[in-house]
Structures are given as C-alpha cells and as structure tokens.
Amino acid sequence: MIGRRTAMTRTFTARTHGTGFVVHDPLTGLTHRTGAELASGRIRLSDDALFSWPEIHPAALHADVPISVCWSPLVRCNLACPHCLDDKSVPELARPDRHRIARLVAESAILGVDISGGEPLLLRELPELIDVLVAGGCAVSVTTNGTHLVRRAEALASRVDAVRVSLDGPDAERHDRWRGAGSFERAVAGIRAAVAHGIPTQIQTVLLRSTARASVRPLVELAAALGVHGVTFLQMLPIGEGAALASTEQLTDDEATDLLAELSATSAVPVRLRTREAAGGFTVIRADGQVWRNQPDAQAISSLRPLLGVNDLALTARDGSA
Incomplete structure (x- = not known):
C-alpha cells in the first residue's frame, strides 16, 4: 500500500484463528492477521491498527470457509x-x-x-x-x-x-x-x-x-x-x-x-x-x-x-x- 490519509474509526469483522485473530476490512477487501486480543464479530477499530497488522492471502489460512x-x-x-x-x-x-x-x-x-x-x-x-x-x-x-x-x-x-x-x-x-x-x-x-x-x-x-x-x-x-x-x-x-x-x-x-x-x-x-x-x-x-x-x-x-x-x-x- 502506498500513501495514507487521516485515520478514521470504522467497522471491521474479526475471528480467532490459531493463536491470534484474522480481521476483514470491508473497505479494501483485505485480510489482516494479528496477535492482538480482539472481540469476535463486528468491531470498531481505527485505521491506524490496520497499518501495523500484516496482510495475508486468505488461502494461507487454510480456513474451512472463505x-x-x-x-x-x-x-x-x-x-x-x-x-x-x-x-x-x-x-x-x-x-x-x-x-x-x-x-x-x-x-x-x-x-x-x-x-x-x-x-x-x-x-x-x-x-x-x-x-x-x-x-x-x-x-x-x-x-x-x-x-x-x-x-x-x-x-x-x-x-x-x-x-x-x-x-x-x-x-x-x-x-x-x-x-x-x-x-x-x-x-x-x-x-x-x-x-x-x-x-x-x-x-x-x-x-x-x-x-x-x-x-x-x-x-x-x-x-x-x-x-x-x-x-x-x-x-x-x-x-x-x-x-x-x-x-x-x-x-x-x-x-x-x-x-x-x-x-x-x-x-x-x-x-x-x-x-x-x-x-x-x-x-x-x-x-x-x-x-x-x-x-x-x-x-x-x-x-x-x-x-x-x-x-x-x-x-x-x-x-x-x-
């Protein structure tokens, strides 16, 4: 990703996966993986958090459903x-x-x-x-x-x-x-x-x-x-x-x-x-x-x-x- 604007707080979704959480971003369609403790389901987060969490291709998660x-x-x-x-x-x-x-x-x-x-x-x-x-x-x-x-x-x-x-x-x-x-x-x-x-x-x-x-x-x-x-x-x-x-x-x-x-x-x-x-x-x-x-x-x-x-x-x- 190149560039950024002022951070905003918006809705994401998260669920546990392995020893951490995966987070879906509805704005970009990207999946992020984090070791941070989050609530599962729909959550409100700042964009700033996303910049510190690595992107991951969903296929690499070997999940049961998309x-x-x-x-x-x-x-x-x-x-x-x-x-x-x-x-x-x-x-x-x-x-x-x-x-x-x-x-x-x-x-x-x-x-x-x-x-x-x-x-x-x-x-x-x-x-x-x-x-x-x-x-x-x-x-x-x-x-x-x-x-x-x-x-x-x-x-x-x-x-x-x-x-x-x-x-x-x-x-x-x-x-x-x-x-x-x-x-x-x-x-x-x-x-x-x-x-x-x-x-x-x-x-x-x-x-x-x-x-x-x-x-x-x-x-x-x-x-x-x-x-x-x-x-x-x-x-x-x-x-x-x-x-x-x-x-x-x-x-x-x-x-x-x-x-x-x-x-x-x-x-x-x-x-x-x-x-x-x-x-x-x-x-x-x-x-x-x-x-x-x-x-x-x-x-x-x-x-x-x-x-x-x-x-x-x-x-x-x-x-x-x-």
Whole structure:
C-alpha cells in the first residue's frame, strides 16, 4: 500500500484463528492477521491498527470457509462495460431466493460480503439484504458504478460498512469512453453523496493497458479531492464480459506493480493493487445461486455447486482452494 490519509474509526469483522485473530476490512477487501486480543464479530477499530497488522492471502489460512465472498445477486445493469466480470448469460433468481442466500451467508462463519452485480443499487430490497447479513455478524460492502448512489446513499449510510465505486478514468472523457456518456458525472456525484453521509468510500479502477499509464496518478489526485478513503487498482481478470479484451488489455502483475511504484509515497490517500495472484481462489456467489470460485491463477472461474446450505460454502482442495 502506498500513501495514507487521516485515520478514521470504522467497522471491521474479526475471528480467532490459531493463536491470534484474522480481521476483514470491508473497505479494501483485505485480510489482516494479528496477535492482538480482539472481540469476535463486528468491531470498531481505527485505521491506524490496520497499518501495523500484516496482510495475508486468505488461502494461507487454510480456513474451512472463505474469509469473504463477492455476492452478485443480479446481472441487470444500467451500463454495459466491456470489461465487466459478470456473465450476463447467468439467470437471476427470484427475490425469495435472494433472501434465502442472504440468510445462509449470515449463518456461516464468513466475515465479509461484497455485494456487487450487475448493479446492486438497482435492487429495491438491497437494504433488507444488508440488514440480514449485518445481523449475522458480517461486514458488508457494496461495489457500484455509482450512478444511482445519490438517491440511495442516505438509506445505505445507516447500514453498509463501505462503498466501492468503479471509475475507469479521472475525467468524463476517459471514463465515459468505457461506461457511456454522463456516467462519470453521475458517479462522482454519487461519491460525494456517500462521503457526505459518512460512508467509508473508496474508488476502484481496473487497470487496462491502453489507459493505465496516463490515468493512475490523476485518479489518485481525484480521489484525494473527493475525500474518499483510498483507491484500489484491480488487475483485469479474463472472466465474464472482459474475457474478450484480455489479449490486448491485460497487464502482467509485474507491470502493474512497477506502474504503481511510480506513485509518490506521500500520496494523500492510501493506494493498493490487487494482483491476479491475489484474486486466485476467491469465492463468488452469482445471481444463479451457484457458488463459483476463481481458479488459483484467476485466469478463469468455475461453477461448483448450488448454494442450498451453509456447507455448500465450504472450501475444499478439489475446488481449487487452499
């Protein structure tokens, strides 16, 4: 991680593991290991604590269930981004099944749930689903394109632990090229609304070979100007809609690391890179109610089984998990 801003106190989740604790950060999606004595479940901590605790890939914990999952309860979206990770051919379950899945995840030992899509802010019952997960002890984040965030920020503020807004450029010209006319202006307005309502907020952007070098520093400067709490640069995964762009737009993990190393260590906001290696083995619950898992090299994703009970979330060696 490069740079930092003034520390804030926010919600994390923790549980015992071995001789210490593991802590999930809903803002970044990172897992930290600490020997400090903590309460299990949802806890309030200062960001300062995270800087002193080492990050760990969840697979290295050899846990029985994932530390965190991405749940994409819908494939519907108001945008059509060519690098989207979602598979638009996956059918959506009905509302009762979405509530059933929320209850199952809440009953598991999973610490963090990132609700994605599609565009999750299109779900009318999103606040209800978040409430179920939070009541079960999960830390909940929402990943959104931001275009509906102005109208939903107030309702989310009392519920969600973090919002991650996807931007593909530091200005309308570069962002709208990928996401459509007017999407940058609406996303930035959404970010401002989330920050104004006190929601821990970060910007996420997918590194694309054709745009990354010119956009990295301006995006970090925009994040600082908007008052968000960090920027995560995501390595492009050749999954879903984005598979068609992989041959021309993917950077290697080494290239991405070198690119971000050029940022000043005095950056006004924390900056991190999620490599493809770090995305290996990650668990996704898609709109069809199936448990999916990234291959260890994150070059593909596999459908494992329907999510019918808590045991269907278990990590096993045959699923490509540690």
